[in-house]
Amino acid sequence: MARTASLSGFPEWLPQERLVELHVLDTLRRVFELHGFSSIETRAVETVGQLLRKGEIDKEVYGLSRLQEDEEEARAAKGDHHALALHFDLTVPFARYVVENAGYLSFPFRRYQIQKVWRGERPQEGRAREFTQADIDVVGDGELPFRYDVEIALVIAEALSALPIPDFRLRINNRKLAEGFYRGIGLDDTAGVLRSIDKLEKIGAEKVAELLKSELGASDEQARLALSLATIRTEDTSFVDQVRALGVSHELLEEGLSELEQVIEAAVQRAPGKVLADLSIARGLDYYTGTVVETVLVGHDQLGSICSGGRYDALARKGNRTFPGVGLSIGVTRLVSRILSQELAAASRSVPTAVLVALNNDDSWTGAQDVAAQLRARGIATEVAAKAEKFGKQIKFADRRGIPFVWFTDDDGKHQVKDIRSGEQTDADPASWSPPAEDLNVRITTA
Amino acid sequence: MARTASLSGFPEWLPQERLVELHVLDTLRRVFELHGFSSIETRAVETVGQLLRKGEIDKEVYGLSRLQEDEEEARAAKGDHHALALHFDLTVPFARYVVENAGYLSFPFRRYQIQKVWRGERPQEGRAREFTQADIDVVGDGELPFRYDVEIALVIAEALSALPIPDFRLRINNRKLAEGFYRGIGLDDTAGVLRSIDKLEKIGAEKVAELLKSELGASDEQARLALSLATIRTEDTSFVDQVRALGVSHELLEEGLSELEQVIEAAVQRAPGKVLADLSIARGLDYYTGTVVETVLVGHDQLGSICSGGRYDALARKGNRTFPGVGLSIGVTRLVSRILSQELAAASRSVPTAVLVALNNDDSWTGAQDVAAQLRARGIATEVAAKAEKFGKQIKFADRRGIPFVWFTDDDGKHQVKDIRSGEQTDADPASWSPPAEDLNVRITTA
CATH class of the missing domain: 3.40.50.800 (Anticodon-binding domain)
Structure with missing residues (x-):
């Protein structure tokens, strides 16, 4: 494709390219609906207050203001939690939607949501400012059986298998496993450890060890053990024995091992070759509490994760009520860009007309x-x-x-x-x- | 529906309501593709300069700015033509897309485009701040046979007939007819006359006559003739004789009469009962140059037009090259809101699961x-x-x-x-x- 977007980070497709994207979107929709997921859309805008709900936005957010507004209005809007901004993912809006409509939904609520999102980041290959995500989530009222973690992974594996893309691997970890392990070796700032481990692929083991020691006060042995855990990667449930061989014990670790074992066991059987237990997966700043997933296209590691997500103990709260959820999000634009730029698939003709x-x-x-x-x-x-x-x-x-x-x-x-x-x-x-x-x-x- | 949107003007649907919307969107897509229209999407944002291209924006536009930007950046962006804003329709973006991609498209280019648009207007029934439009246009390179005006009207009549909505009427007029007539009676500020005539339904004939006299210097006779033209409304081509009976002659009037006659003649045959020649239709500030269309749901006049558009001699320009176009835009959210609020249709169940x-x-x-x-x-x-x-x-x-x-x-x-x-x-x-x-x-x- 010789064309470049006229506005950097805002890709647009030619009609024959759009046919490839439509095929991807139609395929995802078909698989999601066959598994009983309902379609919803949320508005493109949220209040700034809603987006700040989790205390911190590490994404570059686009705020909105009417072009015709005067300076006073503009000043008042600045920093106003009621001011409007474009959503940067589909999880925050979905959480709000669940709280607002809880009385009209029946739980566990299964939904898919395919929409554009916006992030004002510096554009680069695989990272646009406007892009389409396709999310599936199951959310419960008060409780949500762990089995949905298994199911979500299998649905996504089926959906990705139906797309005209190279082979892929879901790399799955579990926050309980990681946090339990860190606590078991005496590192209690588990969020800090996760943030450091998240940099493993970028900066390498040595530098992560330094970070763990300098920033979190870890001993050589603690750093060694944390890194040993992060290097475990198996295509079956043998990761359990490898973790046990590190000789660490903690209640939370046991829970996490059992959960991850269930996911991998089912995946080996129902989606053979598509799933890895990968104990390096941390998902940085995101607020997951159990299963965490990233997905790579085999041979396209530089592209980054094409599908990520996991389990939240409380996707949303309403008074005393909590809504636990588990979900995954496919980066549709990232996938379609790669399909088109590498000509992995093409439309048989450029118009619908026969x-x-x-x-x-x-x-x-x-x-x-x-x-x-x-x-x-x-x-x-x-x-x-x-x-x-x-x-x-x-x-x-x-x-x-x-x-x-x-x-x-x-x-x-x-x-x-x-x-x-x-x-x-x-x-x-x-x-x-x-x-x-x-x-x-x-x-x-x-x- | 007892629910109201949590943000005024930004409607969101429950899963069972979304199924109705999906049905509407799927139906439109199917009809458009059966008629050989290609799908495209354009980015949600345009530069302010692009939106101002026609010299004036009469819509309330939402500008974008990064929340993290500092005051200096914000001041620089104010009034900057490169600043970003959300599109307020799909015509302006489509015109830009055609110019940018002219070398990759084959003309006449037929496209449909179903996307959200944003306008910061005061929300009211039938008017939202975020809403979905479904547009079809045919655009030519240099020339575009008039027959496409006929075809576009027939495709839209077929598409609307396939929706779960009340009976509708396409009210069609022709700018050449109106402008030729006004010139023929000596009123040369045809844009001014059109703007006044556009207010006919809102303020009545008497006040429009006053406007014509006070603002455009029309004589009693000129005002009477202009209003006589605007009251002509026929279900067949008999409007031609009614116009001729007013005794006005002008070359442009003849051209417009012949064009409108062709549209109505084909519509009477192929979409009987769905189309009116309505010589009051003016389409206010929009820059149409021939056929103009508005559409009402029978018995829902207060809802306003659910589908509007027409012919542009130059939808877009690129150097010496002009791209004439003809197209119509369906207000999907307006239709779906009405279907849901009046329970005109419903999903047989609320989940895809059987x-x-x-x-x-x-x-x-x-x-x-x-x-x-x-x-x-x-x-x-x-x-x-x-x-x-x-x-x-x-x-x-x-x-x-x-x-x-x-x-x-x-x-x-x-x-x-x-x-x-x-x-x-x-x-x-x-x-x-x-x-x-x-x-x-x-x-x-x-x-």
């Missing part, structure tokens, strides 16, 4: 519309030529737009259809003719 | 997943219970969520499925059982 009905003469437009209506009634996307140019020109028009078939009706009402790729022209009845199945709709083919 | 697979005991989860996978492979949306509660509780769970069928597998592997509405329970094979066709997917039924 048939162009040609015009014999200018008076034949009405008759041509009748033919088109008959074809459309049977699901065949059809255009009618706007001008009665020479047939050669009308065929060229179809060719230029990527329409495979041209329909002709002569003055005696005899119908013929031409496959302009092969040149083959045959008699046809508008009430019954159909294109070959592979030409009926646009298909997405992988390279 | 079947809940119950658990016999905690160990049966894996087997239950196998059953679910078999059903999903045949397109049946299926959930698996998360806990092996008593069957009565699991049935209640399905009932509460609106799931019609519950699947049971006993310890001997015998399968049964229960329709929890009728209570009927029958033997079933997960490899072949299907629900009745009407229960397979959520249906939208009209009241």
Whole structure:
């Protein structure tokens, strides 16, 4: 793709590229609905107060103000918690939606949400300022069985498997496991340790060890053990023995080991080869309390995680009521950008149209519309030529737009259809003719 | 609906309401694609300079600024044409997209675009601050046959007819007709006359006549003629004779009469009863140059136009190149709000799920997943219970969520499925059982 976005960080697709994106979106929707997830959308804006709810925004947020507002209004809005801003993810808005509509929802509530989000960060490959996320979450009222952690991972594995993307791996860890382990070795600032461990891939083990010692006061042995844990990575449940071999014990560690074991056990069986236990996964500043997930495309490590998420003990609160949740978020734009830039998949044609009905003469437009209506009634996307140019020109028009078939009706009402790729022209009845199945709709083919 | 949006002007739907909206969006997409329109999306933001391109914004626009930016940055951004703002319609962004991508598109380019837009106006019934529009346009390179004006109106009539909404009327006029007429009677500030005529429904004929006289210097006779034209409304092409009876002649008037006649003639034949020639339609400040359209829901006049648009001689320009276009825009949120508030249609159930697979005991989860996978492979949306509660509780769970069928597998592997509405329970094979066709997917039924 030689094109670049006219506004850095705000990608736009050509029609044939959009067909690839639509295929991705349709596929995700189909899989999510087959698993009983309901669609919702939330408004694009939240109040600043809502976005600050968790005390800290580490994302660059776009605030909104009316262009016509005067300076006084503008000053008043600055720092106002009621001021509006664009959402930077779909989790915070979903939490608000659940609290606001709790009385109208039945729990556990399963929803998918596919929308754009905005972050004013410096754009780079795989990181846009406006991008689409596709989230699934299950949220309970008061409690949410752990089994949903297993299920969410399996649904995502199925959804990603249905996309025209390279092989992928869900790298799964568990916060209880990690926190229990750190407490077990005497490091109580577990959030601090997680933040350091999160930098492992970026800065390497040595520097992480230094951080642990300098910032968290860890001993050599504590740093060694924390790093040993983070290097454990298995395709089956053997991580359990590897953790035990480190000789650390803590109640929370046991709970986490058991949870992660359940996820990996089910995944090995139901999504073989797609899931890893990866004890380096920390998910930095995010407020997960159990299962945590990141996902890599095999051979595209530099792209970053294409699907992340995990379990929250309290996705939302309403008075004494807590709503625990577990969910994952697919970075649709990141995936589609990669599919397009590396030509991993392409649309079989660039327009939905399968048939162009040609015009014999200018008076034949009405008759041509009748033919088109008959074809459309049977699901065949059809255009009618706007001008009665020479047939050669009308065929060229179809060719230029990527329409495979041209329909002709002569003055005696005899119908013929031409496959302009092969040149083959045959008699046809508008009430019954159909294109070959592979030409009926646009298909997405992988390279 | 007792619920109100938590932020005025930013409607959000419950899952069962969202199903109605999805049905509307899916239906529009299907009709548009059957007519060969390609999907595109543009970024949600434009530069302020782009939005000001036509010299004046009569819409309230939301500007963007990073929350973290400092005061100096904020001051610099104020009035900066490179500053970002949310788009307020899909026409301005589409025009920019055409110019930027002209080298990659084949003309006439047919596109549909279904996206949210934002306007910071005072919210009221039928007018939100964030809402979804569904646009179709055909744009040519240099020229665009008039026939597309006819076609666009017919596609929209077909699309609206497929929605669960009350009967509607496309009210169509032609700017050439009106402008030619005004010039023919000696009123040369045609834009001024159009702006006054646009107020006809709001302030009445007498006040419009006053405006024409006081603001545009019209004589009594000129005002009378201009108003006479605006009262012409016919369901067929008889408007032509009624205009001629006013005894005005002008070249542009003739051109407009002929164009509008062609649209109405085709519509009478192909979309009988759906279209009116309505010579009061002016479309105020918008920069149309030929066909103009507004659409009312019969019996819902107060709602305002649910679909508007028309012909531009130059939708966009690039150097010497002009791109004429014709298009219409459906107010999806306005329609969906009305459908929901008046319960004109509803979803047959509130979740996509058709079947809940119950658990016999905690160990049966894996087997239950196998059953679910078999059903999903045949397109049946299926959930698996998360806990092996008593069957009565699991049935209640399905009932509460609106799931019609519950699947049971006993310890001997015998399968049964229960329709929890009728209570009927029958033997079933997960490899072949299907629900009745009407229960397979959520249906939208009209009241």
